[in-house]
Amino acid sequence: MILARPRQVSSILAGLGGARRLAVIGCQECVTVCQAGGRKEVSCLAHLLRIAGLKEGLPLMVTEATVARQCDTAYLAPLDPLVEQVEACISLGCGVGVQFIAERYPGVPVIPGVDTVGGGGTTAPGVWEERCAMCGECVLDQTAGICPVTRCAKSLLNGPCGGSSGGMCEVDPDLPCAWEMIYRRMKERKSLDDLRSIRPPKNWVSSRSGGLRRVIREDAMR
Amino acid sequence: MSTGPQTDKKKNAAASRLEAVLRAGIFAVTAEIGPPKHADGTRIRRLAAELKEYSDAQNLTDNQTAVVRLCSLAAAVHVLQAGGDPVLQMTTRDRNRIALQSDLLGAASLGIRNVLCLSGDHQRFGNHPEAKGVFDLDSVQLTAAVRRMRDEGLFLCGEEIKAPPRVFIGAVENPFAGPVELRVLRLGKKIAAGAEFIQTQVVYDVPAFSEWMAAVRAAGWHKRAFILAGVIPPKSDRAIRYMSRVPGITVPDELIRRMERAADPLGEGRRIALEIIRQLRDIEGVSGVHIMAVNWEDVVPELVAEAGLYPRPRISTTQGGGDSDAAGH
Numbered sequence A: 001m002i003l004a005r006p007r008q009v010s011s012i013l014a015g016l017g018g019a020r021r022l023a024v025i026g027c028q029e030c031v032t033v034c035q036a037g038g039r040k041e042v043s044c045l046a047h048l049l050r051i052a053g054l055k056e057g058l059p060l061m062v063t064e065a066t067v068a069r070q071c072d073t074a075y076l077a078p079l080d081p082l083v084e085q086v087e088a089c090i091s092l093g094c095g096v097g098v099q100f101i102a103e104r105y106p107g108v109p110v111i112p113g114v115d116t117v118g119g120g121g122t123t124a125p126g127v128w129e130e131r132c133a134m135c136g137e138c139v140l141d142q143t144a145g146i147c148p149v150t151r152c153a154k155s156l157l158n159g160p161c162g163g164s165s166g167g168m169c170e171v172d173p174d175l176p177c178a179w180e181m182i183y184r185r186m187k188e189r190k191s192l193d194d195l196r197s198i199r200p201p202k203n204w205v206s207s208r209s210g211g212l213r214r215v216i217r218e219d220a221m222r
Numbered sequence B: 001m002s003t004g005p006q007t008d009k010k011k012n013a014a015a016s017r018l019e020a021v022l023r024a025g026i027f028a029v030t031a032e033i034g035p036p037k038h039a040d041g042t043r044i045r046r047l048a049a050e051l052k053e054y055s056d057a058q059n060l061t062d063n064q065t066a067v068v069r070l071c072s073l074a075a076a077v078h079v080l081q082a083g084g085d086p087v088l089q090m091t092t093r094d095r096n097r098i099a100l101q102s103d104l105l106g107a108a109s110l111g112i113r114n115v116l117c118l119s120g121d122h123q124r125f126g127n128h129p130e131a132k133g134v135f136d137l138d139s140v141q142l143t144a145a146v147r148r149m150r151d152e153g154l155f156l157c158g159e160e161i162k163a164p165p166r167v168f169i170g171a172v173e174n175p176f177a178g179p180v181e182l183r184v185l186r187l188g189k190k191i192a193a194g195a196e197f198i199q200t201q202v203v204y205d206v207p208a209f210s211e212w213m214a215a216v217r218a219a220g221w222h223k224r225a226f227i228l229a230g231v232i233p234p235k236s237d238r239a240i241r242y243m244s245r246v247p248g249i250t251v252p253d254e255l256i257r258r259m260e261r262a263a264d265p266l267g268e269g270r271r272i273a274l275e276i277i278r279q280l281r282d283i284e285g286v287s288g289v290h291i292m293a294v295n296w297e298d299v300v301p302e303l304v305a306e307a308g309l310y311p312r313p314r315i316s317t318t319q320g321g322g323d324s325d326a327a328g329h
């Protein structure tokens, strides 16, 4: 799923630019799972905004709404009457949701209520970890199922840098070194030889260097 | 005296003084110069003029610890002008494959004949921790790219290079980052990618280094690349304690205690470095030492002299020709 974390209320307020009638719009998918943008968080943020407004003597009118999926335009239509009434929207969906809402209501400013992090999952109660940077050309088959693009701070493809120490990454002593993890798993699988071959430079076009990426499935077109 | 790799079928003449010294089987000395955080090259030139008598080549670090400094390419030109043999350090942290290949062509055109390929310290440690790290290539891929440019006359994209860069190719390894098996495996990868000399992380823990070297010898890597062990003379007890906290560096407690007890820390630091150099010379497969006395470069001459590594051999190379030299290769 997509991981996101809540933004500071102060930075959301700073983005309002004088708007007083607001809609806070949540999403029932990923952001609900990572507790950043579901129904609960919508109501919580709406309260915080109302309180902040009162404190500054500028009461804010905040309406709450949550859709099944912000990254699917079909689910946005029911928002039409609501958005007509407001001066700004705060989307608690991931960056995709923010953009789809902004696209549907080009005249209404949309403020992101969360910072979108990437593809990840729950690793412990209250802990969500990124596992995929969505690079568009997966190498997991060559790295024993551990993603070096995401987990290595330098996205190295040919083994660890010189900074790992006691199995931990040089950027953070609490982060395991991705390459030591890959090494251990390959050793366990008795496939260390796979680690010996030199991986050529990666094609980053499929990652973040080629503009908008598209997935087109003709068989799914109607 | 160490016997390292002797020949390289592809080439008949040494690219650099450093290569010539190593191929002659002479225990080599390289010294590091840290470029300043300003635009004045006077100190680099002065140090290079001094160090060239006491070392075979001089490394120019590339924005070391991710702190913005005078660039290694310009620093290497200062060294050339002072008559030294620069080792141009190149990290993949700050430049993509276009910039790296371009810098290599530029360096070779100016007569720089040694290149050291590394990934670089993460930008988080420098003075611009919010920077976007590039890491388009990794150090193994950069090594392979330089080798391909030189030996096959091809860019990474496969296009032909009319006048290929003529350089001696180096890489780095940290024997202490563990596990030994993984470190030796990665060293092998760098050598397979084209590294001809290897400079290591600083050695304070000689027994641990010996253990790594034994694994290196068992794999036969010392016969395929020259290994230069890193040495940093500790300047004070504070400095050595700081080192002991750097990820991937191990410092025996005894050395820290010696520095703490020392009445003359500078003298003690020099003595420690001297002892380490002597021990390193006795390890089979070690072809030289790389002295990284950054901010204390002045200690290098006495250290090298006291270690019995002075004078450095006179060796003639075809070095320094710049354009014409590269074109003739």
Ligand code: SF4
Pocket: A131, A132, A133, A134, A135, A136, A137, A138, A139, A140, A147, A148, A149, A150
């Ligand atoms: S290699 Fe790319 S696609 Fe595969 S898990 Fe890593 S970031 Fe995701």
Ligand code: SF4
Pocket: A151, A152, A153, A154, A155, A156, A159, A160, A161, A162, A163, A164, A165, A168, A169, A170, A171, A176, A177, A178, A179, A180
């Ligand atoms: S320590 Fe490991 S995970 Fe961290 S940057 Fe180096 S290789 Fe990558």
